Amino acid sequence: MSLLLRTFPVITSRSLLSTRPLTRTFRMSSHASADNASIGVHNLTSKKDFDEALAVKGSLMVVDFFATWCGPCKVIAPQVVEMSNRFKNARFYKIDVDELPAVAQELGITAMPTFVLFKDGEKVQDVVGARTAVLEKAIQTHCN
Template identity: 60%
Template sequence: MTSTDGGVHNLQSMQEYNEALSKPGVMIIDCFATWCGPCKVIAPRVVDMSHSHPSARFYKIDVDELPELAQQLGVKAMPTFYVFKDGQKKGNVVGANENALKALVVKELGA
């Protein structure tokens, strides 16, 4: 698992995903593609969120590098964000909708 900016980490294998999912607490996954314009636009906002919500864990997966995980998650468009709490999927946001993502993160953190 490599760190990108600040509190966002790249998941590079199914094993890393499963390990991250097994940890307690709130986990956000940003499913992106390097060729996706909206993904590039929202990426700095996700980094900002990782700093403003340090109790949550933020991860990214490149759907072209981990197509089996993207398929397992049900990614149909990029970016898609998934929020998990204690290993259970709590919701998702399709598209670069910063406000919807913030609202879901805050809801699951109970803040």
């Protein structure tokens, strides 16, 4: 599994007041195994990456469908990263709907952010909107 580091802007109340945005560096990979799930949110940049991640059995897969221009997506992003650090039995991914429109269309994504939860390759729930408490409850429900 190849790893690379990417730096993403993190939107906080402090960064909104500053001219210099805060950033965080996350360890990224195309997919993570259920036995050795790495912490963080991983970008899926191709249909092949999505299919490979979906094929991993034994852990909950949480996919954040977002857009770079989406304000609510930016607001909830730090909470999703925090959840990825707390829920060690779940794998967290992001898909930019403008980069992979076919995957978004296949799953019927019509609003951002939309979080789709998969268990053993099957869709078990989706959460539409930047609703942190609802997302966290859904993850707790399906994360064994």
